[in-house]
Amino acid sequence: MTDISQLDVTTKSAVLLEALPYVQRFRDAIFVVKYGGAFMDDADPKVRTRVATDIAFLSAVGIKVVVVHGGGKAITRALSEAKVETRFEHGLRVTDQKSVEIVEHTLNKVVNLDICEILQAKNARPLGIHGNGILVCDKKEVEVDGQPVDVGFVGETHTVKTKIIKKALNDGYIPVISPIAKDDEGQIYNTNADAAAGRVAAALRARRLVYLCDVPGLMRDINDPESLISTLQVDEVAELVEKGIISKGMIPKTDSAVDALKNGVHRVHFIDGEQPHSLLLEIFTDKGVGTEIVNG
Numbered sequence: 001m002t003d004i005s006q007l008d009v010t011t012k013s014a015v016l017l018e019a020l021p022y023v024q025r026f027r028d029a030i031f032v033v034k035y036g037g038a039f040m041d042d043a044d045p046k047v048r049t050r051v052a053t054d055i056a057f058l059s060a061v062g063i064k065v066v067v068v069h070g071g072g073k074a075i076t077r078a079l080s081e082a083k084v085e086t087r088f089e090h091g092l093r094v095t096d097q098k099s100v101e102i103v104e105h106t107l108n109k110v111v112n113l114d115i116c117e118i119l120q121a122k123n124a125r126p127l128g129i130h131g132n133g134i135l136v137c138d139k140k141e142v143e144v145d146g147q148p149v150d151v152g153f154v155g156e157t158h159t160v161k162t163k164i165i166k167k168a169l170n171d172g173y174i175p176v177i178s179p180i181a182k183d184d185e186g187q188i189y190n191t192n193a194d195a196a197a198g199r200v201a202a203a204l205r206a207r208r209l210v211y212l213c214d215v216p217g218l219m220r221d222i223n224d225p226e227s228l229i230s231t232l233q234v235d236e237v238a239e240l241v242e243k244g245i246i247s248k249g250m251i252p253k254t255d256s257a258v259d260a261l262k263n264g265v266h267r268v269h270f271i272d273g274e275q276p277h278s279l280l281l282e283i284f285t286d287k288g289v290g291t292e293i294v295n296g
């Protein structure tokens with residue numbers, strides 16, 4: 001990292017001033033940040049701390065930040081320790097009754113607390129919310145090659161109870177939500193964290209939905225960071241999927257992004273969670289660092 005004391009005062013003031021219109025524009029705006037995925041588990045604690053610092057910064061300048069976290073790798077580790085086999089269909093973890101108990105424990109009692117602690121250490125005010133208290137789902141129907149596949153207790157959120165989230169935001173907290181949902185009968189379901197973040201953002205009509213990824217953003221060639229797509233129209237996404245340019249783990253993210261944009265979210269960003277302070281750079285600078293998908 002650059003030593004700030006080495007920068008001349010003109011540069012320092014220019015950096016602060018570039019942020020001014022964004023700080024003014026985003027005061028009281030709702031931002032949903034999907035915190036997690038592969039980078040959160042692999043990365044050394046410094047990466048997680050940096051992301052937490054950025055979230056604390058957004059909150060301190062008056063942005064209403066909501067965090068939806070993942071934890072896929074932590075779940076895989078917990079299942080393996082419990083000697084429970086696990087597999088994915090169509091990017092979703094096939095989740096039986098025994099697995100769903102371990103998934104719930106890992107997300108609600110381990111990962112959620114961990115993220116709250118990191119935010120607290122940065123003097124932010126997190127409020128851990130178990131997703132099953134606010135996300136209402138149906139069992140997810142999945143087809144692979146035209147054939148129905150039973151993925152077990154995997155839910156598709158249809159309703160987000162926003163009252164608790166809005167109250168927390170108005171009281172100055174950062175809601176930190178785990179991707180666990182409940183159906184109308186009270187059964188607990190595992191749910192994809194990217195999809196949960198999209199649904200929460202749509203329900204809140206968020207100004208921004210930010211996905212932290214393990215890549216610089218959407219790229220035309222995933223092996224070439226130079227091919228980063230800076231801005232994309234929502235209608236252009238389907239063609240990139242059809243051509244195979246967007247593939248694998250990026251598909252649920254872009255699906256959720258398109259769904260969120262069509263349901264009231266203003267803009268969606270994909271940024272590299274490991275790039276130092278990518279969140280601040282994307283939000284508070286003119287050029288940004290990742291990919292933004294805009295609504296026409």
Ligand SMILES: Nc1ncnc2c1ncn2[C@@H]1O[C@H](COP(=O)(O)OP(=O)(O)O)[C@@H](O)[C@H]1O
Nearest residue numbers: 037038039214215217218219245246247249250
């Ligand atoms: N066009 C694309 N641009 C960037 N990444 C892509 C693209 N298509 C597929 N990917 C893949 O999607 C991955 C991100 O999805 P995934 O690994 O599921 O994320 P998470 O970090 O949430 O677990 C990237 O690491 C990359 O390999």
Ligand SMILES: CC(=O)N[C@@H](CCC(=O)OP(=O)(O)O)C(=O)O
Nearest residue numbers: 037070071072092093191192193
């Ligand atoms: C149904 C389903 O697949 N749920 C995910 C929930 C966690 C998640 O999505 O975490 P990441 O964002 O870290 O991948 C899982 O069990 O892994």
